[in-house]
Amino acid sequence: MDLLTNLALGFGVAFTPINLLYCFIGVVLGTAIGVLPGIGPVATIAMLLPATYALPPVSALIMLAGIYYGAAYGGSTTAILVNLPGESSSVVTIIDGYQMARQGRAGPALAAAGIGSFFAGSVATLILAAFAAPLTEVAFKFGPAEYFSLMVLGLIGAVVLASGSLIKAVAMILLGLLLGLIGTDVNSGVARYSFDIPELTDGLGFIVIAMGVFGYGEIISNLGKHADERQVFTAKVSGLFPTKEDFKRMAPAILRGTALGSMLGILPGGGALLSAFAAYTIEKKTKLKPGELPFGRGNIRGVAAPEAANNAGSQTSFIPLLTLGIPPNAVMALMVGAMTIHNIQPGPQVMTSNPQLFWGLIASMWIGNAMLVILNLPLIGIWIKLLTVPYRWLFPSIVLFCAIGVYSTNNNTWDIWMVAIFGVIGYLFIKLGAEPAPLLLGFILGPMMEENLRRALLLSRGDWSVFVSRPLSAGLLGAALLLLIIVLLPSVKKQREDVFHEEEA
Template sequence: MDLISNLSLGFGVAFTPINLLYAFIGCLLGTLIGVLPGVGPVATIAMLLPATYALPPVSALIMLAGIYYGAQYGGSTTAILVNLPGESSSVVTVIDGYQMARQGRAGPALAAAGLGSFFAGCVGTLILAGFAAPLTEVAFKFGPAEYFSLMVLGLIGAVVLASGSLVKAIAMIVLGLLLGLVGTDVNSGVARFSFDIPELTDGIGFITLAMGVFGYGEIIANLGKSEEHREVFTNKVQGLMPTKQDFKRMLPAVMRGTALGSALGILPGGGALLSAFAAYTVEKKTKLQPGEVPFGKGNIRGVTAPESANNAGSQTSFIPLLTLGIPPNAVMALMVGAMTIHNIQPGPQVMTSNPQLFWGLIASMWIGNAMLVILNL
C-alpha cells in the first residue's frame, strides 16, 4: 500500500499545470534533440542547466529527465528514415530500420519503435518505482572483475553482431579500441595520441564516429550515383500500423529488449547504449521464424528490441542516481549538477526528506512516455 500512496502523491505533484508544461517542453526538446544527429542530450542538458536556476526544483528535474528519455525516442526517426542515427543508442536501429524504409515500410518501423519504446519506458519506470532500493544493491556488487567481464562480453557481442568476415569484425574491434585510447589518461592525466590538438584531449566521441560511418558515408555514396539512381525519400510516410504478423514477432522482442534494458540500465556505464547493442545481439541469436526476413534486411525485431532496450535502460539508470547519488552515465552526472544547484543532496535521503521530488519525478515519466508516443507517431 505504501507504493500506491507514494505514487498518488507523485501524480498529484506531476499533474500540476506547471509540471505538465515542463514535462511537455522536456519531451519535445528531447525528441528534437534525438532527431538532430550529433547534438545529444548531454550537450543539451549542459546548455540548459543555467536556465533551471529560476525554475522550481521538481519542474527543473522533470524537464531535464524528459530531454534524456525523449532523445531515445527521437533518435530512431532519422535512423529509420535517412540512415542517420540521431542518438548514439539508435546506431543499431539503422541496420534493419533503414532497410524497412527502403522497402516502403517506414511507417510500421516508426510505429514499432514508438510502441516498443512506450511499453519499455512504462515498465522501466515501474521497476524504478517498485524496486529502486534492492536493485541498487545488485549494482553495488559489481567490482573490477565483473566490469572487466562485462567489457569482454561487449567485445564478444560485437563479433557476434557483425555479419560477413570474422577477421574484418575483429579488425574493426581492434580499431575501435585504438580509437578509444585517444584522449587523456584517467590515472596520470597525460594526453595520449592527441598530437597537440586540444580537441582530441577529450577523446573521439562515439556519436562523431557513428555520424561518419553511417551518416556521411551514406550521403557520399548517394551523391556518387547519377541523379536517377539516388535514394531520396520524398513521399509521405503512410500506413503507420504494423500488421498482425508484425505484432506477433514484435511482442517477444519487446519483452526481451525491455528485460535486458532494465537490467543493464542500473549498471554504471551501461544505460541506453549498451542495452540497445545487447538486445540486438540477443535477437540475432534467436531463431528466425518461417517466412521471417533475415536480420540486416529489414527485420522488425531488429527495430523493436534495441528501441525497447534503450528506453528501458534510460529509465532504470535513474535508480542509482536517486537512491545512492551515484550517476551511472554522463547525463545522470548532469542531473546531479541540477540537483546540487537546487540544494538537493542526491542519495537515499531524497526519498525520505523530499518525497514530492522523488515520486513526482517518477510519476512524470509515465506522463512523459504517453506524451512522447503521441508526439512521435
C-alpha cells in the same frame, strides 16, 4: 501498501498544472532537437540546463527528464529515416530501421520504435518504483573486475551482431578500442596519441565518429553512384502503422528487450547502450519464422527490441542516481548538476528527505512516455514526408544539420573537419564491406574497459587471477568464451556465411 501510497503522492505532484506544463515542454523540446542529427540528449540538456535555474526543483528535474526521453526518441527517428544515429544507443536501430525505410516501411519502423519505447518505459518506471532499493544491491556486487568482464562480453556480443566476416568484425572492434585510447590518460594525466594537437587531448567525440562514419560516409557513397543506383527511398510508403503480422513478431521482441534493458540499465557505464546491443544480439540469435526477413534487411524485431531495451535501460539508470547518488552516464551526471544547483544532495536521503521530488519524478516518467506516444505517433506521416524530398536537396540539408550539431557540442570547427575525415573513412568501410557498428561499441567501451582493468589490477596488486577468482566476473568471462566458441563452430560459421550471402543477394 507503502508503494501505492508513494505512487499516489508522486502522481499528485506530477499532475499539477505547472509540472504537466514543464513535462510537456521537456518532451517537445527533446523530440525537436533529438530529430536534428548530432544533437543528442547530453548536448540538449547541457544547453538547456541554465534555463532551469529559476524553476522550482521538481519542475526543473521533470523538464530535464522529459528532454532526455524526447531526445532519445528523436534520435531513433533520425536513425530510421536518414541513417544517422541521434545518440549512441540508436546505432543498432539503424541496421534494420533504415532498411525498412528504404523498402517503404518507415511508418511501421517508427511506430515499432514508439510502441516499444512506451511499453518498456512504463515497465521500467514500475520497476524503478518497486525495486529501487533492492536493485542497488545488485549494482553493489559489481566491482572493477566485474565491469571489465561485462564489457568483454559486450564486445564478444558485437562480433556476433556483425554480419559477414568475423575477421572484419574483430578488426572494427580493435580499431574502435584504439580510437578510444586517444586523449589524456586518466591515471597519469599524460596526453596519448594526440600528436601535439591540443584538440586531441580530450579525445575524439562519439558524435564526430558516428556522424562521419554513418552520415557522411553514406552520402559520399551515394554521390559516387549514378542517380538511378543511389540507395535512397524509391519505394512508395505503404501503411503508417504495423500490420497484425508485425505486432505478432514485435510483441515477444519488445518483452525480451524490456527485460534485458531493465536489468542492464542499473549498471553504471553505458547501460542503455549495452542494453540495445545485447537486445539486438539476442534477437539475431532467435530463429527466424517463415516469411520473416533476415536481420540487416529490414526485420521489425531489429527495431522494436533495441528501442525497448534502450528506453528501459535509460529509465532504470535513474536507480543508482536516486538511491546511491552515482550518475551511471553523462545525462545522469547533468541531472546531478541540476539537483546540486537546487541544493538537493543526490543519494539515499532523497527518498526520505524529499519524497515529493523522488516520487514526483518517477510518476512524471510515465506521463512523459505517454506524452511522447500521443505526440509522435500522429507525427509519423509528417516525418515520412522527409522521404519525398529529392536527394539533391536532402543531402545538403543532412550535411548542414550534421555540421550544426557537431559544432554546437564544443563550439569548435576542428570537430567539423574530423567529421569530414571520418566521412571518408566511412566511405572506405562501405567499399570494404565492413560494418561500423562494432567500431562504435569498441570506441565507447574502450576507455571504460581500460579504466576498470587498471583499477582491478591496482586493487589486486597486479594479480590477474582476480578476473576468474571472483564468481560474477568468472561467470561473465565464461559466457563470453562460450559465445565465442559457438560463433567459431564450423556449422555456425557456415550458417553465418549463408545468411551473409542471402543478405547481399
